Amino acid sequence: MAYRADLREALESGAYILAGRFRASQQSQAELFKQEYLGYFARKGRAGVIITPKYLIYLIPPLPELNINYPIRNDELLALFFKMPS
Helix, strand or coil: CCEEEEHHHHHCCCCCCEEEEECCCCHHHHHHHHHHHHHHHHHHCEEEEEECCCEEEEEECCCHHHCCCCCCCCCCEEEEEEECCC
């Protein structure tokens, strides 16, 4: 992750081009992922930010108060993809 951002920044950044879900890649890592990533982002009210050459990706925890209109489970992060300027 490049940095952490305020959740409102992530949700109010304009029109994303793709949404998806991030979760632990292996079941054996699921509890650690939930505690370390989901727990941190939820407690701090933050989103993780990944920067790639093509996309800016916000990883958002599943907090009920955000009223996210995308089906994510409590062991996943919502990933919003924004196109990077060319």
